[in-house]
Amino acid sequence: MKHTIRKKGVIPGIMLFSVLLFLLMPEQLQAQDGRQLFEKHCTICHKIGEGKLVGPDLKDITQRRERDWLVRFIRNSKEMIDAGDPLAVQVFEENNKVPMQAFDNLSGEEINSIIDYIEKWEPAKPVEFQADVTKRDGFTEKEIMRGERMFYGLIPFENGGTTACNSCHVTTKTDTLNWNPSAHELAHSFMEEGGMDLYASLADPQSAAMQKAHGEYKLSGEEMYYIAAYLSNLDQETPRPFKTFPSRFLLFVVFGILMTLALIDLIFTRIIKYRFIHGIILLVGIAIHFNLAVTEAQSLSRTKDYAPDQPIKFSHRIHAGDNQTDCRYCHTVADYSKSAGFPSNDVCLNCHNVVREGRNSGKFEINKIFRAENSGKPIEWIRIHNMQEHVFFSHAQHVNAGKIECETCHGPVAEMDIMKQFSDLSMGWCINCHRDTRVNFKDNNYYSTYMKLHDDLKSGRIDSVTVEQIGGLDCMKCHY
Amino acid sequence: MIHKRIIRFLPAVLCLLMITTSCDRTRNDKGYEYFPDMAHSLAYESYTENPNFPDGNTMRIPPENTVSREIEVHPYPASPEGRAEAAATLSNPLEATAEFIAEGERQYNIFCSGCHGTSGDGEGHLYTSKRYAVKPASLISEKMMAAPEGDIYHVISAGYQVMGAHGHMIRPAERWKIAMFVKRELQGNTFK
Numbered sequence: 001m002k003h004t005i006r007k008k009g010v011i012p013g014i015m016l017f018s019v020l021l022f023l024l025m026p027e028q029l030q031a032q033d034g035r036q037l038f039e040k041h042c043t044i045c046h047k048i049g050e051g052k053l054v055g056p057d058l059k060d061i062t063q064r065r066e067r068d069w070l071v072r073f074i075r076n077s078k079e080m081i082d083a084g085d086p087l088a089v090q091v092f093e094e095n096n097k098v099p100m101q102a103f104d105n106l107s108g109e110e111i112n113s114i115i116d117y118i119e120k121w122e123p124a125k126p127v128e129f130q131a132d133v134t135k136r137d138g139f140t141e142k143e144i145m146r147g148e149r150m151f152y153g154l155i156p157f158e159n160g161g162t163t164a165c166n167s168c169h170v171t172t173k174t175d176t177l178n179w180n181p182s183a184h185e186l187a188h189s190f191m192e193e194g195g196m197d198l199y200a201s202l203a204d205p206q207s208a209a210m211q212k213a214h215g216e217y218k219l220s221g222e223e224m225y226y227i228a229a230y231l232s233n234l235d236q237e238t239p240r241p242f243k244t245f246p247s248r249f250l251l252f253v254v255f256g257i258l259m260t261l262a263l264i265d266l267i268f269t270r271i272i273k274y275r276f277i278h279g280i281i282l283l284v285g286i287a288i289h290f291n292l293a294v295t296e297a298q299s300l301s302r303t304k305d306y307a308p309d310q311p312i313k314f315s316h317r318i319h320a321g322d323n324q325t326d327c328r329y330c331h332t333v334a335d336y337s338k339s340a341g342f343p344s345n346d347v348c349l350n351c352h353n354v355v356r357e358g359r360n361s362g363k364f365e366i367n368k369i370f371r372a373e374n375s376g377k378p379i380e381w382i383r384i385h386n387m388q389e390h391v392f393f394s395h396a397q398h399v400n401a402g403k404i405e406c407e408t409c410h411g412p413v414a415e416m417d418i419m420k421q422f423s424d425l426s427m428g429w430c431i432n433c434h435r436d437t438r439v440n441f442k443d444n445n446y447y448s449t450y451m452k453l454h455d456d457l458k459s460g461r462i463d464s465v466t467v468e469q470i471g472g473l474d475c476m477k478c479h480y
Numbered sequence: 481m482i483h484k485r486i487i488r489f490l491p492a493v494l495c496l497l498m499i500t501t502s503c504d505r506t507r508n509d510k511g512y513e514y515f516p517d518m519a520h521s522l523a524y525e526s527y528t529e530n531p532n533f534p535d536g537n538t539m540r541i542p543p544e545n546t547v548s549r550e551i552e553v554h555p556y557p558a559s560p561e562g563r564a565e566a567a568a569t570l571s572n573p574l575e576a577t578a579e580f581i582a583e584g585e586r587q588y589n590i591f592c593s594g595c596h597g598t599s600g601d602g603e604g605h606l607y608t609s610k611r612y613a614v615k616p617a618s619l620i621s622e623k624m625m626a627a628p629e630g631d632i633y634h635v636i637s638a639g640y641q642v643m644g645a646h647g648h649m650i651r652p653a654e655r656w657k658i659a660m661f662v663k664r665e666l667q668g669n670t671f672k
Contacts, residue, residue: 044613044642054614054641098641101615175506246504300514307507324605326590332649342527350644351606354614378537383527390518420507 034117037110041103044354048121055095062119071111076102139229147230150223151183159218165227168213171234173242177417179313179360180213187235189368190228194375196367198231199224207362252292259285299424301388307420308382313365314419321414327406334395334406342381345373384421385410391427401446402437552652558638558645563631566638570630572656576664584661587654591636591646600666614642619662632659 045054061070065087073080073088077100080088092099103111139147149155153164168180181189189196202224205211219227262281265271272278319325328334333341348369357363372379387393398404407413411422423429441447453469456462471477505511513519524530530538542548556566574580595604595612600619606612618624624632636655637647650658 173508175508242506242508244504244506248504300512301516301519303510305507306510309508323594323609323611325594328590329594329649336651339526344648346644346648350646351612353644354612354642388516388519389521418507 033110034113034115037106037114038117041106042114045100048118049123054098055100056091058118059121062115067112067115070115071108073100074103074106074111074114076104078102139232143226143229144233147226147228147233150226151230157217157223158220160216163217172240173309175242175244177313179209181361181364182239183231183234184237184239185364187231189364189371190231191235192371194371196364198228202227207357207364209358209360209362210364248292251288255285255288298426302424302426303384303386303421304424305420306384307418308384310382310419311379312368313361315360315417316413316419317415317417318359327413328399335400336396338394338396340395340399342383345369345379349373384419385425387425401444403440403444404437408433554634554637554647556634556638558640562638563634563640566634567628567631570633572629572633572660574653574656574660576660580657581661581664583654584657584659585665587650587658588661588666591650592658595643600662616643620667624662625667629656629659629663632662 042058046056046058047053049057049059065073069087073091077088077092079102081092081099106114146155150157151165151169153166166183168178169183169186170178170180171183173182186196186198190198199221201210202214202219205214258281262278262285266275266278319330320327330343330347331340332343332347333339352366352369356366358366368379398409399406409423413419413422439447441451450470453462453465457465466472521528524532524538526539528538529536533540547553556562589598593604594606595616596602596619597604597607597616602616602618604616607614607616619632633655635643636650636658637645637652639645647655
């Protein structure tokens with residue numbers, strides 16, 4: 001009996017629900033649309049309720065201006081100014097005479113939905129949720145455990161989406177490029193002072209990349225709370241290191257065993273009659289062992305192919321390759337200094353004050369720049385190319401005076417997502433290049449003094465050259 | 481008994497030890513060093529941590545109200561008033577030579593052409609590839625044609641609107657060379 005009653009209740013329930021959905025959906029979609037359009041087209045120059053950016057603050061704009069006028073102004077403000085519309089000219093004058101970009105690619109509906117969005121805009125409310133949304137620590141063991149299970153996809157979310165979080169936000173270190181923040185990175189930026197608002201970004205994905213990945217997961221407040229509990233705990237743990245398969249080592253061991261067996265058979269057991277088989281095994285084994293020993297010995301103290309995880313997933317392929325930014329736009333001091341320099345936050349912000357969202361990583365990585373800028377805590381980039389202290393190397397001498405291209409030593413940087421050490425920076429490598437490189441005496445002013453000395457010697461003006469004349473009294477010749 | 485057990489386990493333990501200390505490296509692993517006696521600096525280097533300072537950095541921020549040697553202060557703000565003032569007061573201390581203009585072109589192609597375009601029309605690669613959403617200013621517009629070199633120098637140094645300050649990236653002399661190049665080459669060519 002009980003079952004039948006329940007079943008009867010289910011069908012009308014579903015119908016009612018779908019009718020409700022049908023009624024509610026379009027308006028919600030439209031509002032969503034307006035927000036997306038606003039963020040895509042307007043936020044570069046305008047803010048709502050946070051003051052003037054390039055253009056004026058748009059809070060309560062619909063009360064100050066007619067809707068009709070707004071639509072025309074958004075479509076093409078320049079035309080209105082040229083036509084002498086008094087309001088438009090006034091706005092133009094008030095904003096340093098910078099005309100607003102024309103948006104004739106937007107339909108009337110789209111512009112209206114943007115205006116609707118601005119009209120209905122309210123200051124961001126904290127996400128509705130009973131538990132303390134600012135809570136970052138002091139979770140109980142049970143809450144952490146439950147959060148961990150959710151993170152690993154063992155407990156499905158109430159509103160659908162059973163995929164494990166850890167399939168994208170991995171909990172181990174990886175050797176390949178993963179644009180998604182790892183679980184530890186999430187945990188760290190959640191727990192960091194002024195860090196990510198986990199509750200807000202889970203409830204309302206901020207970037208296109210995250211909307212795409214998180215779109216179908218609508219977590220309830222309670223679920224977010226458990227995930228937060230897990231992440232707060234994870235921040236104290238160190239990620240498990242990534243281990244490679246020891247293939248070279250196994251090769252060494254296998255040939256060691258084969259050679260021993262061959263020797264034993266050759267001297268004692270004599271099962272295989274043809275002795276050349278022993279010979280071949282021993283020769284190949286020795287060759288492989290020596291090869292391994294030599295390459296390993298050569299790589300001592302050299303860090304070729306070292307490509308550490310940087311604090312921000314900065315891709316040289318995107319910046320130097322796709323965006324065609326010159327190396328020296330960011331590494332400005334390479335022309336003048338010993339080191340090529342880590343770019344300061346200000347250099348990043350030259351572009352990223354406008355570009356606030358990455359194509360691959362959403363806002364997660366770019367937000368780290370803003371966080372570092374606000375907190376004053378430096379971004380701890382890891383230096384990859386470390387010249388030994390007993391070697392003097394100067395970028396200024398090579399880049400500026402010698403006019404050597406960056407790629408000569410650093411390899412195809414414009415193709416590297418993860419920057420790695422391309423050359424082994426060994427002494428032999430330096431010397432080989434110094435032997436082969438032809439000095440450009442003709443077009444390079446740096447060497448003009450040598451040319452002058454050469455000409456003077458030839459014409460008999462001087463009979464010899466002193467050390468002083470070739471820069472021997474420069475302080476740094478001895479005191480560097 | 482105990483001896484036998486130890487002998488049985490020994491190879492396994494040895495293998496495990498050798499595998500964990502194997503020469504197969506991940507990309508995060510720097511590998512081993514051989515007598516690195518002189519390889520690492522004993523002195524603190526520019527970018528290394530430094531326990532002697534409260535913020536832990538070796539590089540220091542100059543004390544307040546001081547100016548570092550070789551730094552040329554640019555006292556004009558990035559506002560329109562500052563720009564007008566700078567344009568009226570600053571003048572190029574360098575003489576226009578072909579060498580300086582060529583150097584200006586080199587610097588322009590490093591620092592400016594990404595946004596403002598190689599011909600200065602504001603159609604740089606970053607904008608045309610839709611990676612940077614704000615239309616960069618054209619350097620060959622009527623407004624810029626009328627602007628003196630000091631105006632260009634000021635905008636490079638202090639920035640203007642969404643353009644960030646580039647004064648910390650380009651040395652003063654180089655900024656003047658860029659201004660010289662923009663005035664004499666980029667804008668000059670459009671007359672022809």
